[in-house]
Amino acid sequence: MPxxxxxxxxxxxxxxxxxxxxxxxxxxxxxxxxxxxxxxxxKDYRTQLGKHKKSExxxxxxxxxxxxxxxxxxxxxxxxxxxxxxxxVYNHYKRLLHAAQDNNxxxxxxxxxxxxxxTGTGKTLLARTIARLLDVPFCIADxxxxxxxxxxxxxxxxxxxxxxxxxxxxxxKAERGIVFIDEIDKIARKGADNPSITRDVxxxxxxxxMLKLLEGATVNVPPEGGRKHPEQKFIVVNTQNILFIASxxxxxxxxxxxxxLNTNRIGYNQENRVLDKNNMMQxxxxxxxxxxxxxxxxxxxxxxxxxxxxxxxEALKRILLEPRNxxxxxxxxxxxFDGINLSFSEDAIDYVVDKTIELKLGARGLRSIMERIxxxxxxxFPSSGRNKIExxxxxxxxxxxx
Numbered sequence: 001m002p003x004x005x006x007x008x009x010x011x012x013x014x015x016x017x018x019x020x021x022x023x024x025x026x027x028x029x030x031x032x033x034x035x036x037x038x039x040x041x042x043k044d045y046r047t048q049l050g051k052h053k054k055s056e057x058x059x060x061x062x063x064x065x066x067x068x069x070x071x072x073x074x075x076x077x078x079x080x081x082x083x084x085x086x087x088x089v090y091n092h093y094k095r096l097l098h099a100a101q102d103n104n105x106x107x108x109x110x111x112x113x114x115x116x117x118x119t120g121t122g123k124t125l126l127a128r129t130i131a132r133l134l135d136v137p138f139c140i141a142d143x144x145x146x147x148x149x150x151x152x153x154x155x156x157x158x159x160x161x162x163x164x165x166x167x168x169x170x171x172x173k174a175e176r177g178i179v180f181i182d183e184i185d186k187i188a189r190k191g192a193d194n195p196s197i198t199r200d201v202x203x204x205x206x207x208x209x210m211l212k213l214l215e216g217a218t219v220n221v222p223p224e225g226g227r228k229h230p231e232q233k234f235i236v237v238n239t240q241n242i243l244f245i246a247s248x249x250x251x252x253x254x255x256x257x258x259x260x261l262n263t264n265r266i267g268y269n270q271e272n273r274v275l276d277k278n279n280m281m282q283x284x285x286x287x288x289x290x291x292x293x294x295x296x297x298x299x300x301x302x303x304x305x306x307x308x309x310x311x312x313x314e315a316l317k318r319i320l321l322e323p324r325n326x327x328x329x330x331x332x333x334x335x336x337f338d339g340i341n342l343s344f345s346e347d348a349i350d351y352v353v354d355k356t357i358e359l360k361l362g363a364r365g366l367r368s369i370m371e372r373i374x375x376x377x378x379x380x381f382p383s384s385g386r387n388k389i390e391x392x393x394x395x396x397x398x399x400x401x402x
Contacts, residue, residue, distance in 0.1 A: 009034055044233075061097060064090045067133065073324050074129045075122050077315045080282070081115065082126070084306035085245075088113050089130055092243050096176060110240070112214055112301055114184075115247040116284055117308030120362015123247040126308075127180040137167035137177030143246075144186045146206045156209040160221040160237050169223070171237060178243045181210075185248030188293025207298045214301035216240030246302060254280035256291050281307040311363055316353045319363050327370050338382040340389055347393040355400065373399040 007016040010028030023030045030038075062070065067086040075082060088111045095108045115123040124140065131138030139162035145154050159179055167174035189204035213219065220234035257280045276282065284307055286299040311319070320328050328344055335342035352373070356365045373396045381389055 061090065061093050062133075067130075070133050071126065071129055075125055076318045076322060077311065078122055078126070078308050081117075081122075081306045081308050084304055085113055085115075085126055085130065088304045089134070089243070093134065093176075096241055110216070110243060111304045112244040112246070113304040113306070114289070114302040115245065115306060115308060116250050116253065116281060117247070118249050118310055118362060120364040121308040121311060122363060123308055124180065124182065125363075127178065127245045127247075131178045134178075137163055137174050138180065139163045139166045139177070140180045140182060142182050143184045143206070146187070146209070155222075156206060156213060157219055157221050159213065160219060160239070160242075161223060163242070164221060164223065164235060164237070169235070171235060174242075175238055176241050178245060181244060181246040183248055184246040184294075185250045185292065189295065203293070204295060207295050211297050211301065213239050213242075214244050214298070244301075250289075250292055253284065253288060253292060256288050257281070257283050260285075260288060260291075279309060281309070313353050313357060316356055316363065316366065317349060320349060320352065320366060327366055331370070331374060334378070335381070335389070340381060340387055343388075343390045345390055345392040348391050348396045351393045351396050369400070375399075 007022070007029055008014065009016060009022070009031035010025075011030060011034045014031055014033070016022050016029065016031050021032045021035075023035065064083075064086040067090060068082050071082045071086065091108075092110050095110065115126065117123055128138060128140075139159070141159040141162060146156050146158075159181070160174070163174045163177050163179055164171070167177060187203050187206045189207065216239055218236060218238050221237045223233070223235055258277070261275060261280075261283060284305060286302075286305060289299045289302075289305070290296055320326060328349070332342045352366065352369050355369050356362070359365055359369075361368065373391070376399060377389070377391065377395075
């Protein structure tokens with residue numbers, strides 16, 4: 001609002017001229033400069049308050065078997081992966097719960113987790129479900145966007161900016177959260193068999209930058225993410241108690257494992273064991289990750305390594321029908337809101353599963369195929385006046401274009 005004549009700021013006593021913005025109070029006036037300064041002071045105060053505020057873990061820590069039972073409600077199959085992640089998460093948060101009152105000289109290190117498996121096998125779902133179960137801050141970071149300092153891209157520390165946002169900038173809460181790093185296989189260093197005339201700015205350099213985050217360090221984090229610059233203000237975050245879960249498809253990893261195990265070797269020194277050549281990923285070790293292109297130091301920061309098997313027809317069908325948030329249940333619920341009882345025939349469900357396997361989309365592909373089949377139904381049926389509808393194979397084939 002335009003100021004009146006002979007107005008002075010009640011804080012700095014500076015005259016307010018022209019159309020300068022100001023705020024009128026009952027007994028005073030605040031000029032634009034003082035408003036900006038007050039906003040900065042308030043922001044700094046809240047940042048410092050977040051640093052020193054001591055919050056407690058307020059959830060009941062379930063035992064590993066109980067954690068796995070909860071995961072079973074949302075994730076079909078992947079028994080070995082669920083077992084490994086349940087143990088790792090239980091030990092990690094048990095360590096945090098007892099850290100304050102434990103006077104023992106033994107320091108228990110955290111166990112970051114590496115999930116290896118094809119796309120659509122449930123890696124992200126596992127991590128997200130664990131975070132929701134424990135009610136801790138959770139963020140997802142794509143490793144492919146990070147580059148070494150000085151190059152176009154994001155600093156590795158910006159991972160923590162996303163975690164802070166998920167924790168509503170409560171630093172103490174963020175320091176007990178979970179960070180999920182996806183596509184970590186894409187930052188594998190280039191080997192001698194893959195020469196490049198350009199610097200590997202998104203490979204080994206990024207892995208080196210990740211080491212201090214994973215191990216546990218005090219890091220200056222830019223609140224808004226992106227690149228650091230000298231004039232920027234930072235929030236100090238300690239990563240010692242942050243659980244990192246990394247994942248990647250690691251294409252061609254089965255060949256590296258097969259070579260290590262000498263599956264084609266013939267002779268008397270061959271070990272007396274039966275290997276499942278159709279699922280070589282179950283034999284993965286840190287040595288295989290190193291051969292793939294992860295530096296040894298990074299492999300050492302992920303002591304818990306587990307695999308997720310490719311989903312067969314039976315598993316995909318169960319994913320459609322059984323979890324608490326199963327796709328079929330979601331569509332049935334959507335139509336109930338319109339007073340329509342929706343059902344799917346057995347052959348329609350089999351068709352969706354077969355199509356997903358054919359396109360090699362994994363569990364993630366079930367959603368895209370179902371959406372394609374159901375779009376016209378969701379458009380037309382709410383106005384049809386019908387109260388009962390069944391989706392059969394013939395309808396599904398038609399909607400998929402043949």
